[in-house]
Amino acid sequence: IEQSVLDSAKGMGMSNRQVLFQVKLPLALPTLLAGIRTATVINVGVATLAAYIAAGGLGEFIFGGIALNNATMIIAGALPAALLAILLDFLLSLLQKKKTLNLKKAIGGTALFFIIGLGAYGFKLHNETPLKAGFAPEFTGRVDGLPALKKTYTLDISHVVLGPGLMYKAIEQGFIDVISGYSTDGRIKSYQLRVLRDDLKCFPPYEAALLINGRSWEKYPELRAVVALLDGQINDSLMTHLNYLLDSEKQNPAVIAQRFLEERGLYKTPEGARSATLTIGSKIFGEQYLLADIYKQLIEGHTSLAVESKLGLGGTKICFDALVAGEIDFYPEYSGTALQVILQQENKGLDPEDLFKQVQEDLLEQYDVHYAKPLGFNNTYALMTRENQAKELGIKNISDLVSYLRQRP
Numbered sequence: 265i266e267q268s269v270l271d272s273a274k275g276m277g278m279s280n281r282q283v284l285f286q287v288k289l290p291l292a293l294p295t296l297l298a299g300i301r302t303a304t305v306i307n308v309g310v311a312t313l314a315a316y317i318a319a320g321g322l323g324e325f326i327f328g329g330i331a332l333n334n335a336t337m338i339i340a341g342a343l344p345a346a347l348l349a350i351l352l353d354f355l356l357s358l359l360q361k362k363k364t365l366n367l368k369k370a371i372g373g374t375a376l377f378f379i380i381g382l383g384a385y386g387f388k389l390h391n392e393t394p395l396k397a398g399f400a401p402e403f404t405g406r407v408d409g410l411p412a413l414k415k416t417y418t419l420d421i422s423h424v425v426l427g428p429g430l431m432y433k434a435i436e437q438g439f440i441d442v443i444s445g446y447s448t449d450g451r452i453k454s455y456q457l458r459v460l461r462d463d464l465k466c467f468p469p470y471e472a473a474l475l476i477n478g479r480s481w482e483k484y485p486e487l488r489a490v491v492a493l494l495d496g497q498i499n500d501s502l503m504t505h506l507n508y509l510l511d512s513e514k515q516n517p518a519v520i521a522q523r524f525l526e527e528r529g530l531y532k533t534p535e536g537a538r539s540a541t542l543t544i545g546s547k548i549f550g551e552q553y554l555l556a557d558i559y560k561q562l563i564e565g566h567t568s569l570a571v572e573s574k575l576g577l578g579g580t581k582i583c584f585d586a587l588v589a590g591e592i593d594f595y596p597e598y599s600g601t602a603l604q605v606i607l608q609q610e611n612k613g614l615d616p617e618d619l620f621k622q623v624q625e626d627l628l629e630q631y632d633v634h635y636a637k638p639l640g641f642n643n644t645y646a647l648m649t650r651e652n653q654a655k656e657l658g659i660k661n662i663s664d665l666v667s668y669l670r671q672r673p
Contacts, residue, residue: 301357305353311323325340325342395665396421396439396440397421397423399426400426404423406605407605408645409444413466417466419666431444435455435648446551450510454508458659459648460647460664460665461661463663468599468604469644470600472598473637475594475597475635476593478633480594484542491562498639498641510551518561522561538570544574544592545574545587546596551643599620607623607626620635
């Protein structure tokens with residue numbers, strides 16, 4: 265039928281241009297619009313990934329919810345994205361089904377739908393502050409992260425959500441001025457950053473130690489003595505140096521872990537058959553990978569147990585839920601995180617030793633989870649800015665940052 269239409273058009277003396285725009289394209293338009301509908305639905309979903317490069321959108325809710333294992337946040341991002349895709353597909357289908365369809369109007373209508381979708385997807389309404397921050401998804405949603413900062417300091421700063429690996433590059437290149445991070449991060453030195461002092465004690469102590477589920481604690485008593493070999497073995501400066509080797513020097517975490525154990529006379533080559541296999545988990549950042557390797561090599565060298573690694577499981581809730589469910593046997597955790605994220609308790613200003621003891625007791629009572637003694641370093645949450653910018657603006661602590669933002673609306 266289509267070929268006969270084309271032959272008739274040529275027989276009527278129409279030029280090739282007229283045949284293209286008045287016959288061929290109108291005939292092909294339903295198929296073209298079907299492809300556009302498919303591409304629209306796909307790209308609405310793909311656009312959620314823009315949150316990882318600070319482009320905003322509903323992906324901020326989705327990835328924040330994944331990091332926190334928060335189903336409500338995930339649904340808050342995924343449901344509107346799905347509805348937007350359905351709406352755009354429906355509007356385009358109405359355009360496709362019209363019996364008489366002008367080509368220019370079709371193209372214009374399609375473009376309008378895309379503009380509406382883009383505006384609905386990425387529109388934000390807020391006043392920009394003089395300095396701009398970049399925060400990791402987990403930091404924005406955790407009670408001991410951005411919500412705690414806002415409550416303690418009444419901090420009001422424009423911010424974007426960035427993947428942890430991109431924050432440091434973004435602040436180095438001047439796209440943002442303040443980032444969230446950890447006080448023992450090796451990239452502080454590499455990127456010449458200043459850690460702003462938490463002068464109002466917003467963040468509790470974050471002493472690192474190994475969390476072990478009760479079943480493994482009882483079934484493998486040899487773990488207790490082996491894990492205790494690391495008690496107090498890593499201070500803040502040493503952990504920062506180890507992180508520097510990992511993050512900046514790009515050394516293999518297994519190599520760093522072995523060298524650390526060798527320097528302390530704790531490394532042993534695994535020998536003999538393995539009596540059982542346990543699983544160690546970790547969150548999704550470098551220090552956790554490194555600590556997991558240290559524990560893995562220590563346990564395999566001093567016991568007949570084999571250790572399987574499941575690294576990069578995500579945020580705190582995912583790791584802890586896996587631990588309680590028995591999907592992993594242990595993973596490194598921080599006392600302040602356990603207090604506020606797992607136990608949902610407020611920071612009452614306890615000193616590190618009392619806070620750790622309280623967390624230890626509550627985890628055992630509520631979840632049958634054992635918290636080994638601290639490794640010796642405090643990897644607290646922190647806000648950071650470029651060293652030269654901090655000097656120029658006279659910012660030394662978080663209160664200074666808040667004062668600067670208030671003075672320059």
